[in-house]
Amino acid sequence: MNLVSFKWIIQWAIIGLLVIGHSEAAFRHSFRTSAQDGFAKRNRQLATEQKYNPNYKGQFQLDTSSITFSDGVVSGILKKQIPEKVDLLFPFTVSFLQDGSTRFQLDEKRRLEGDVDYDDAKVRMDRFDVAQYHDLGSRINVDTERPEVKIHNKKLLKVDYGNDQRFSMILHFQPFMIEFLRDDTVEIVLNQRQLLNMEHYRPRAERTREDESLGMWEEKFDNILDSKPRGPESLGLDISFIGYKHVYGIPEHTSSLSLKETNNSETGYTDPYRLYNVDIFEYEVDSPMSQYGAIPFMQAHKVNSDVGIFWSNAAATWIDIEKDSSSTSTHWYSESGKLDVFIYLGPTALDLYEAYSGLTGRTQLPPLFSIGYHQCRWNYFSEEDVQNVDNTFNEVDMPYDAIWLDIDYTSGRRYFTWDEATFPHPQETLKKLDSNGRKMVVILDPHIKNDPNYFVSKELLENGFTVKDSSGVENYNAECWPGDSVWVDFFNMEGQEWWGSLYSYDKFKGSDKNLFIWNDMNEPSVFKGPETSMHRDAIHHGGWEHRDIHNLYGHECINSTYRGMVKRDNGVLRPFILTRSFFAGTNALAASWIGDTLGTWEHFRGSLATVLTNGVAGMPFSGADVAGFFGNPDPELFVRWYELGIFYPFFRAHAHIDTKRREPWLYGEPYTSMIRNLLGIRYRLLPTWYTTFHTTHMTGLPILRPQFLAHPADEIGFDIDNQFYLGDSGLLIKPILEPSIDKTAVYIADDETYYDFYDFNEINGKGHHVVPAPLGKIPILLRGGNILVTRERIRRASELTINDPFTLYIAVSSKTGSATGDLYMDDGTSFDYTKGAYISRKITFKDGVLDVLDTHPHPQSGIRYAESMKHLKVERIILIGVNQQKIKIRKHGISGVSSWDVKVDTDGVIKKPDLYLV
């Protein structure tokens, strides 16, 4: 090559790089800002007017004569005040529920009654009701006993409700406003700023020029038309948290844990937080932009008090947040659907989570294997490739639980098929994996290749279970991974049933019991679609527009998969499903990950607040791709990401097809040994993880507890999102999120003694303490007063540990001299635990006595399982923070108490204490 042409190539390479760099920044223009979303603009304008126009008045007037109270429900009618319009009536209810929460609902009378005309559009007349569709109905029980009208006069109605009538609701008539009080203190107010909005029905013929500019009747984004057959129908409401400076939740965003103000140059957020599930690869960090999942649940926290709201709506939603010196006001608006809000008054986080997750669904108790380490890559390309990776894990002595196959294992991206050349014998591969106790997880997406010779496509089209385009008749057709595709309509119950049936062993040839499922692209992702998703005027079964159900599409996909998987194994075994998209309640069915991260420090840091927020808002079985989906991280970032990764509830390594291979041994020494040690920590702590998952499953409490939950009275911790506790274990983790450092300051919120998990060095006193953090060693502290249960034997996979003995770390409190811990375990695979087949123990230590208590609420129902686990023993007890020559062990069982003394070695270790847990 001559010099001239060489120069030419360099020049073009540089131009190429500039273009690529530029396209990343340009990517944000693929997604709407609130100003580009007509209904958001309209609702935000209302808020601006309220703020700057002293004569601003709310749109609604209460018909005071309409107010009634009966059987735990307040009902009434609001009238919309528009000149030359009469009879714009909006019935509302406030229902008091048995779990202590309250529900505010509002709809338009004409639409409720079907008194509307949408010309020839094949769309429903009524507004979409998430609760009804989402199967929440059975969980909503009105409390007809406790609520009681205390005051009803010309100005207001006051109802006391909840336990001991501790809670009150005051409905102010003029202006219309609802206050919620706990112990006579106002906690939450609806419509304090009079931003309540519900756009009324109007015939298309009456549209005005002004309507056009506000995007009421049709709207274009990215040159794609949204035909809006029902015209404007948005709804909005302001919700104020009185005395709360911190609000959390509403995932999924890569923002801070404590949410930021959204119209404020100081926070840098000029747009509201948005909830609209999109496939946003290489997303921006520290941004209110939408990501893959949407949970319209917000929690407010102040010293020793937690309250929250659930905005039950699945359409595009924006949330503005404003704060003053003492309180937080939020403004919620959605494009369509009913107005339906649940109000929770705590007072504790546990009360809040129990009630909220009681409504939307408790997090699944996942199969034990899924809490282990997952090895994924786009792609493991052949059976041989899979076999090599599996063997190498054994050779390098690293545990893992599941190997994952991305889209290229299929025959031409036809899901439920295998590439004949590269995966000719999937069942043999599965069997080989099983001989090491391992699983396989394969990807299956809800877009289906349009191919008449492909059985899934054929059945789907023949049965008409597809999403339709705006005509309501033709299939919605677009590009996705397989090329020309159609989408499964999960809003057709028969379609759900059918999709679920595809997972059966006879349909999904080559599958077996150790094969599990990954549903990706279920926002849904549509190549070249508006905002990479489906057209909002596409039509689903029953005449719902896609706009009505958008944020619920992924959830219903998972609902279908979950039921199909339960059926596959005859209702005996627990499914494991990974989903990218989610809504409130998806946690009961699946785990999720936070999507297409870059392998950069910035995205690495961003992952933690995102995972913490997902947990707080009810999607706790969550994690990020280790060590970033895109790019080739350097060894330092690679190891640091594993350090944090072992504390993601969902712990999976994954990498894009263009990246270099990164199985955990490929960076060589010393990194390989570091990662082996880190994996070891994850596996040693599996009993604690599993116990924590069970707690979450029972209570709705997050798995990872941010500082504000672990220390609810410590205000300093309310916006800390770079350290966290693992459940109730007392483990405090402070990950290293910056390059080139070897120590860090960990924040201690109380004056309890904390012990370094590696060498048991003591850390005492409230405040920041510097701890060492050389590469490969993530700072982990064990809080005094806790007993940690581990299994020190690291097997090839987590299920292979279930017969192994335990080790107890007893970290004695410097204040009380005592410690306590819990252990939950079951078979790790089946639903038998729902019938009592599990072991539940509380272990306490005080004054040299270790008590082991059976905390099974129905010990008799667990007896058969317990009998089968009689060999389960404690092999080692480690006393931390106390010097004793011997201790007494007291085991409390159904048949009484037995006790004996055991000797403590000089290093504080009790070997073989002869303690069997059953």
Next chain:
Amino acid sequence: MHLKSRNFLAALFGSLLFSFVNAKLSIRGISESELHLYKPTANGQWKCLGSDKTIGFEQINDDYCDCPDGSDEPGTSACSNGKFFCKNDGYISKYIPSNWVDDTKCDCCDGSDESLIKCENTCKKEAEVYKQSLTKHNQLVNDGLKIRDDWIAQSAVMKKETKRKYDSVSVKITEIEKLKKELENTVQTLKQSPESDSRFVLSTDLEEIKNDLFNLLDERNEYNERLSALENLLDEISLQYETDNFDGTLKEALDSWEDLKSQNIKRKVSSEKIHNDLESSLTHLSRIAKEEATYFSFFKKIEKDLTEIYWNVKRSLIDFGILSPSIPATLLKTAEGGSYLERIHSDLDAAEDELENLHKEQATLLEDLQEHHNGWDNLYRFMKGMKTELKVGDYLYKILFFENVYQDSINLGSFSEQSGNTLKYLNGQSCWNGPDRSATVVVDCGTENEIVSVLEAQKCEYTIKMKSPAACSPSQFQTSLLKDDNDVPDEL
């Protein structure tokens, strides 16, 4: 009691104790050959095998790890760094890591690693499978080797042929170099001799050119005369039959003739002009050459110009139809017809060209003959360019031994190096957003060339597994590790 009998008793007691110890020492997870390492000291202690730590003998296999090297727990999973011995009677003994013991997965074929579940003893079955696969394997190696030997023989023939070619090329090179030398000498001699006076040579050449040209023009004139006669004849025919009825064909011929006639007239004019030009320029040149040219280098240049002029003239003559391109031999200056010096220069050029080609050929042949193809040297001649193909998915993979690897028409790499049975093909077509493509071909013994699998483990880096007799080696024959087949000790 006699001393002797006491000794006897002591010996008896000792042997009893020993067998007692032996009985106790059927320790789980240890091979018979290691049993002697697991003996207590007199006071019931035992020293860890890989460290100085001493523990109670009863702590061996008590399911608690005491020795840093894990040697106290060969039969449990208590130590993370221990190993467990599977005796596998009837099959092959082996060690597994301690953390595979009692984990509910059967890893030893005799099931000895699992006490919590019952494992089926599969040793006999596995031994059968092993024997069969061993036989099959050895058969394969045997068959592969035969083919390989055949290839080696063919390769040897080809190599011999290459050697012969190389030798003949070498001989030819010598000959031509000799010829070249002679030619150069001739040039030298000519330059020094009186006849080699450049002016003389040039003017002689020019005379020749002039004569040729005049000959040419004479000939042309002759043709013209004959043509005129023909024209007259045809005119007469035309006039004679003007008023009569003709058939179409003849009329057409006459029409054409009319056309041709008009062209001829034009041509005559221009060719005459050329004739004159030529004559004057050649005369002029001849004069210059005689009067002014003095140095050889200068003449050389003139000579070249003249040659050009000559060729241009010739081309013009052909173009104008004066000269037929099919009759150049008589009119054009060939090597034989050229001047002596020109002929020598031309011969010299030809010799140099041929030498260059021969050197190239020689280098290629030499490269083939050199021994740098690790291990496969004796196969190289036969295998070079040998093609193996396999369709994987949508792609056709094609391996050309010692040349290139292709995916459809995309070059995945050119042969770069061989190490053992692994061939590296580097610097293939470069990837968008990735490196240059490359392929590693790993060859295993087989009875024919056959691609087994293709894996693009990371972007644009291909690993291709294939079979070929070329990779067979007598060292691949395996002897059975089964005890009943061979007397193999425990240690493996």
